[in-house]
Amino acid sequence: MTALAVLFGAAIAAYGLDQLSKALVVAHLTEGEAVPVLGTVLQWQFVRNPGAAFSIASGMTWIFTILAAAVITFIVWFARRIRSVAWALVFGLLLGGVLGNLTDRLFREPSFGLGHVIDFIWTPWLLPAIYNLADIAIVSSMVLFMILTIRGIGLDGSRERRSADEAPVAQPAAEA
Incomplete structure (x- = not known):
């Protein structure tokens, strides 16, 4: 499978699951009500978030709209350079x-442009936040980003190798 197919397949899957889950939440849950799924470990609680994570900057929704559009534009433009699955x-x-x-x-x-994001996943023992599947996809991408970066894996799938031969060698001082 080509990298481009994986990129767009993952994007479609994450987007589709996110939007489907939000449609179900809006149709079946009462806003603000907590519904235990696994006791206090996992609960559904429908909230409308006007800001970013933890409802930060709730009056700045238009800024997040512009930033999201810029991120999407960059990824679509950058996609053809990616060779690694x-x-x-x-991305x-x-x-x-x-x-x-x-x-x-x-x-x-x-x-x-000023709409509120539907959040509904609440794990009170883990995070003091309510989030959604889109947020999980974004955080998962950042975790994978860090792993690939730490391992030195390039966009083409090659791995940066450092050997003892590449270490800087001290030059002998000039003799007087």
Whole structure:
């Protein structure tokens, strides 16, 4: 499978699952009500988030809309340079997650470009936040990004190798 197919496949899967889950939440949950799924380990709680993570900058929704559009534009422009399936997965998850939350900002209440993101996953023991599948895709892409970067794996899939031969060699001082 080509890297481009993985990138767009991951993006479509992340976006589709995110939007489907949000449609189900809006249709079946009451806003603000906590519904235990696995006791206190996992709960559904439908909230509308006007800001970023932890509802930070809730009055700045339009800025997040512009930033999301810029990220999407960059990924689509950059996609043809990616040759590694792992890196394609990073950018595909990021693209799908950002598209999911951007769709909410563009088409949900209160208005175009200022819409509130639907959040519903609550793990009180893990994070003091309520999030959604788009957020999970974005965070997963960042974790994979860090792993690939630490391992020295390039966008083409090659691995940066450092050997003892490449270490800087001290030059002898000039004799007087």
